[in-house]
Amino acid sequence: MTESVHDYMNRLGRAAREASRVVARASTAQKNRALQAAAAALDAAREELAEANRKDLENGRGNGLDEAMLDRLALTPARIDDMIEGLRQVASLADPIGEIRDMRYLPSGIQVGKMRVPLGVIGIIYESRPNVTIDAASLCLKSGNATILRGGSEAIHSNQAIARCIQLGLAEAGLPAAAVQVVETTDREAVGRLISMPEYVDVIVPRGGKSLIERISRDARVPVIKHLDGVCHVYIDEAADLDKAIRVADNAKTQRYAPCNTMETLLVDAAIAERVLPPLATIYHDKGVELRGCERTCALLGGAVTAAVEDDWFAEYNAPILAIRIVDSLDAAIEHINHYGSHHTDAIVTENFTRARRFLTEVDSSSVMVNASTRFADGFEYGLGAEIGISTDKLHARGPVGLEGLTSEKYVVFGDGHIRT
Amino acid sequence: MTESVHDYMNRLGRAAREASRVVARASTAQKNRALQAAAAALDAAREELAEANRKDLENGRGNGLDEAMLDRLALTPARIDDMIEGLRQVASLADPIGEIRDMRYLPSGIQVGKMRVPLGVIGIIYESRPNVTIDAASLCLKSGNATILRGGSEAIHSNQAIARCIQLGLAEAGLPAAAVQVVETTDREAVGRLISMPEYVDVIVPRGGKSLIERISRDARVPVIKHLDGVCHVYIDEAADLDKAIRVADNAKTQRYAPCNTMETLLVDAAIAERVLPPLATIYHDKGVELRGCERTCALLGGAVTAAVEDDWFAEYNAPILAIRIVDSLDAAIEHINHYGSHHTDAIVTENFTRARRFLTEVDSSSVMVNASTRFADGFEYGLGAEIGISTDKLHARGPVGLEGLTSEKYVVFGDGHIRT
Known part of the structure; x- marks a missing residue:
C-alpha cells in the first residue's frame, strides 16, 4: 500500500x-443489539467463515505450522457455535457503565461519589485462535470501549471474516464501524505502533505465549493488562481433613494440565506427609503424572518420585508433572510460595481457622483459597460472566479480569452553587 | 562510597x-503506634530539624536557588506543626488493609470475594518540600506498604533529619527500619535505578514539576501513579442560576491561583453570556485577573479582555489569567473540554437535569461536577482523609488518591474441599 504502516x-x-x-455513551440496549446482530451475522456467515479459515489453514500448512498451531487456528462448526453463544452471553451480562456508587454528603455540603466509565480504546494483541476476535471485541464493546484487534498473521483471513460479522452488528445498532477495527496488515511494525500511541490507545491486552507478553510489556508506552506465569501451589496443612486434601490436590493437578491455574507444586506439612502423600502418589501414578520431590519426599515415596532440582520450584510445567516439597510449618509454606510462585493462585487445605486466616493474609497472590481447588481461579467460576484474561499484576485489575477490569471510575460531585472557602 | 549507586x-x-x-501484616494498632511515636519524635527534634534545614537553606543560597525554591525548602515551626498534625491525622484514619467485601456463594458452592491488600513497595520521587517525606511515608505505612523516598538533593539534610524521627517511630512500634528508607545519595543515577527495579519496587509516585513527571513516566519500568496537568473548566449552561454561576466561576478561578484544580478556561453558553459575563468580568477585574477571550467574548466585553490564541485553550496558567470562550451548545462545551482539557476536573453550572446528566456522562475527566467549584477536587474535600496526589490517568487510581489508591485487591475463595468438575 502507498500509506506507511505508521x-x-x-x-x-x-x-x-x-x-x-460514541460507544462510551451508547445505551445498554444499543450495545446489546450490536452483540445480538453480530451473533446472527456469524450464524449466517458459516460458509464464508469456513472458506476464510480454509485459506488460513492451507497457508499455515504451507508455512509448516505444527499440528497444535493448526488445531488452535481451526474454526470448526462447534467453535463457531461457541462464538455465537459467547456473544449472546455477553449481551446478557449487566452493563457496568454509568453505575454511580457511594454518593455521600461531605461537611462542606457537596455530595461526592463515583461513576463507572469505559477506559476508552483498548488494543488487543493475540495469537492464532480466531475466536479471541469475538471474545475481546464483545467484552470491550459491552464495557463501552473501542477496540483495535491485532491477531496473528496466520489467522488474518479468519479474523477479517469474523470482523465483517461484527461490522454488520455495529451497523445494525447504529454504532460506528471504528468501534471495532481489525488491523489488516501483517507487518510487524503495526504492533510496535499500536503499543506506543498513548494519544489513541489507553491500554493494551496481550494474549498469547510468555515471550509475546514479555516483549509487549517491555516495549509498550501505554499500560498493559497482562498475565505471565501460573505457578500455583496447594499447601496441605497439618490440620487438613485428609479426604478434602486428597480431593483438592488431585483436582488441582489432574483436572486439566495446560491451564494457568493448574497446581505445579504441592507443599505438604511434615506432620501429615506420611498419611497424605502415599495415597496421593498412587492417584498421580495411576493418572500418569510424573513426580519430582524434595529429599524428604523421595525418602518417603521411594521409587515413585525423582529428585527435584531448584528449577523445579519455579517451573510452570503445563504438563503431567508435579513438584512436591515437604515443609516444617505454615511459615515455610508461605515463604516458599511468595519466593518461588508467580502470585497467581494458591490454596491451603486446613481445618485450622487461625492458619487459614494467616495464609489468606500473607500469601501475596491474585487469588488465595481455603479448601478449594486452584482450578476455580477463572472469571466464569468467580461469577464475572466472562473473562478477558487473568492479571498477575497488582495495579488496576488483579486476578480474573471481566467487564469491570475494562472500566475505570471517575468522581462525581453534586452541589447547589457550593464554593470552597 | 565504595559501593556503586546501582x-x-x-x-x-x-x-x-x-x-x-512485615508491614503488610502489621496490625492497625502497631502502624498507628509508629505514626504517633514519629509525631512525638518530630516534636522532640525541633532543634535538630531547624539545624538540618539551616544547612540546606545555606547550601541552597550558595547554589543560587531562587526565593520561591528557598521558601518551599524552609521548615518553619508552623510547617513542623503541620507535619506532626498530619501524622496524627493519618493515624486516626480507618485502616484499609484486610477489608474483605462481597463474599458471595457461586453455583459451584465456593464462596468468592475480595480482600484489600497493600501494593508492596512504593518509590516516591519528589522535589524541594521536605514535608512530603512525612506525608508520603505516613500514607504508605498506614496502607501497609514499604517506601523508598528520594527527595531533592537540595533538601537532603532536612529529609534525613525527618527520616530519623520516622525511624524512632518504627522502632517504637517494633516495625523494621527498612519500612521507610530515604535514599542517602544525591547521585542522579539513584532515580534511574529506583524506577527500573520491578523486582523490588511495585509503583512509583513522582511529585513535582511537569518535566520531572514526564521524564519519570517515560523512563519507568514499573507503573507510575501520576498527575500531569490541571486544565480545568467551568461551563455555564443557558439554564444556569445566575447567582450560582457567578459564585462558582469566581471561586473556581480566584480562591487560589496556583492549584491544579483551579479553573483555567471558562465556557459560557451564548444564550446566557450577556447576562453572566459582564458581572463576572467586573469581579475578575477587581481581583486583577487578566482575561483572554474568543472573538465573541471580546465583542461583548470590549477593552476588558484581550484576544485569546489557540494556545490559551491548552494553557494551565497557574496564575491570575483566565481564558473565556462563548459556545453555542452543551455539545460544543463537551467537545472543547475533551479536546483542550487535561481530564482533571470540570464543572457545569445548570438547573437543567438532562444536560447535567449528559455533562457528567460525556466529559472524560477524573472529576465531573454540577453546580460546585472545581476547587473541591481534593482528597480532603472528598473525605479521603489524606491525599498523595491527584491522578489524571485512567488505570488504577483516578482523581484524588488517598490510602485506597495505595492498595490493591486480591480474590479470596472459601470452600469445603470443593473441586472443579
Missing part, C-alpha cells in the same frame, strides 16, 4: 478514539 | 521488599 495505524487510532466517545 | 539501590530495594512483607 500512518495506517495512526488512522486506525484516530478513528478508534473518535468512535470510543 | 548496588546501593539494589540493597535498599531488597531491604524494602523484605520489610514490605
Whole structure:
C-alpha cells in the first residue's frame, strides 16, 4: 500500500478514539443489539467463515505450522457455535457503565461519589485462535470501549471474516464501524505502533505465549493488562481433613494440565506427609503424572518420585508433572510460595481457622483459597460472566479480569452553587 | 562510597521488599503506634530539624536557588506543626488493609470475594518540600506498604533529619527500619535505578514539576501513579442560576491561583453570556485577573479582555489569567473540554437535569461536577482523609488518591474441599 504502516495505524487510532466517545455513551440496549446482530451475522456467515479459515489453514500448512498451531487456528462448526453463544452471553451480562456508587454528603455540603466509565480504546494483541476476535471485541464493546484487534498473521483471513460479522452488528445498532477495527496488515511494525500511541490507545491486552507478553510489556508506552506465569501451589496443612486434601490436590493437578491455574507444586506439612502423600502418589501414578520431590519426599515415596532440582520450584510445567516439597510449618509454606510462585493462585487445605486466616493474609497472590481447588481461579467460576484474561499484576485489575477490569471510575460531585472557602 | 549507586539501590530495594512483607501484616494498632511515636519524635527534634534545614537553606543560597525554591525548602515551626498534625491525622484514619467485601456463594458452592491488600513497595520521587517525606511515608505505612523516598538533593539534610524521627517511630512500634528508607545519595543515577527495579519496587509516585513527571513516566519500568496537568473548566449552561454561576466561576478561578484544580478556561453558553459575563468580568477585574477571550467574548466585553490564541485553550496558567470562550451548545462545551482539557476536573453550572446528566456522562475527566467549584477536587474535600496526589490517568487510581489508591485487591475463595468438575 502507498500509506506507511505508521500512518495506517495512526488512522486506525484516530478513528478508534473518535468512535470510543460514541460507544462510551451508547445505551445498554444499543450495545446489546450490536452483540445480538453480530451473533446472527456469524450464524449466517458459516460458509464464508469456513472458506476464510480454509485459506488460513492451507497457508499455515504451507508455512509448516505444527499440528497444535493448526488445531488452535481451526474454526470448526462447534467453535463457531461457541462464538455465537459467547456473544449472546455477553449481551446478557449487566452493563457496568454509568453505575454511580457511594454518593455521600461531605461537611462542606457537596455530595461526592463515583461513576463507572469505559477506559476508552483498548488494543488487543493475540495469537492464532480466531475466536479471541469475538471474545475481546464483545467484552470491550459491552464495557463501552473501542477496540483495535491485532491477531496473528496466520489467522488474518479468519479474523477479517469474523470482523465483517461484527461490522454488520455495529451497523445494525447504529454504532460506528471504528468501534471495532481489525488491523489488516501483517507487518510487524503495526504492533510496535499500536503499543506506543498513548494519544489513541489507553491500554493494551496481550494474549498469547510468555515471550509475546514479555516483549509487549517491555516495549509498550501505554499500560498493559497482562498475565505471565501460573505457578500455583496447594499447601496441605497439618490440620487438613485428609479426604478434602486428597480431593483438592488431585483436582488441582489432574483436572486439566495446560491451564494457568493448574497446581505445579504441592507443599505438604511434615506432620501429615506420611498419611497424605502415599495415597496421593498412587492417584498421580495411576493418572500418569510424573513426580519430582524434595529429599524428604523421595525418602518417603521411594521409587515413585525423582529428585527435584531448584528449577523445579519455579517451573510452570503445563504438563503431567508435579513438584512436591515437604515443609516444617505454615511459615515455610508461605515463604516458599511468595519466593518461588508467580502470585497467581494458591490454596491451603486446613481445618485450622487461625492458619487459614494467616495464609489468606500473607500469601501475596491474585487469588488465595481455603479448601478449594486452584482450578476455580477463572472469571466464569468467580461469577464475572466472562473473562478477558487473568492479571498477575497488582495495579488496576488483579486476578480474573471481566467487564469491570475494562472500566475505570471517575468522581462525581453534586452541589447547589457550593464554593470552597 | 565504595559501593556503586546501582548496588546501593539494589540493597535498599531488597531491604524494602523484605520489610514490605512485615508491614503488610502489621496490625492497625502497631502502624498507628509508629505514626504517633514519629509525631512525638518530630516534636522532640525541633532543634535538630531547624539545624538540618539551616544547612540546606545555606547550601541552597550558595547554589543560587531562587526565593520561591528557598521558601518551599524552609521548615518553619508552623510547617513542623503541620507535619506532626498530619501524622496524627493519618493515624486516626480507618485502616484499609484486610477489608474483605462481597463474599458471595457461586453455583459451584465456593464462596468468592475480595480482600484489600497493600501494593508492596512504593518509590516516591519528589522535589524541594521536605514535608512530603512525612506525608508520603505516613500514607504508605498506614496502607501497609514499604517506601523508598528520594527527595531533592537540595533538601537532603532536612529529609534525613525527618527520616530519623520516622525511624524512632518504627522502632517504637517494633516495625523494621527498612519500612521507610530515604535514599542517602544525591547521585542522579539513584532515580534511574529506583524506577527500573520491578523486582523490588511495585509503583512509583513522582511529585513535582511537569518535566520531572514526564521524564519519570517515560523512563519507568514499573507503573507510575501520576498527575500531569490541571486544565480545568467551568461551563455555564443557558439554564444556569445566575447567582450560582457567578459564585462558582469566581471561586473556581480566584480562591487560589496556583492549584491544579483551579479553573483555567471558562465556557459560557451564548444564550446566557450577556447576562453572566459582564458581572463576572467586573469581579475578575477587581481581583486583577487578566482575561483572554474568543472573538465573541471580546465583542461583548470590549477593552476588558484581550484576544485569546489557540494556545490559551491548552494553557494551565497557574496564575491570575483566565481564558473565556462563548459556545453555542452543551455539545460544543463537551467537545472543547475533551479536546483542550487535561481530564482533571470540570464543572457545569445548570438547573437543567438532562444536560447535567449528559455533562457528567460525556466529559472524560477524573472529576465531573454540577453546580460546585472545581476547587473541591481534593482528597480532603472528598473525605479521603489524606491525599498523595491527584491522578489524571485512567488505570488504577483516578482523581484524588488517598490510602485506597495505595492498595490493591486480591480474590479470596472459601470452600469445603470443593473441586472443579
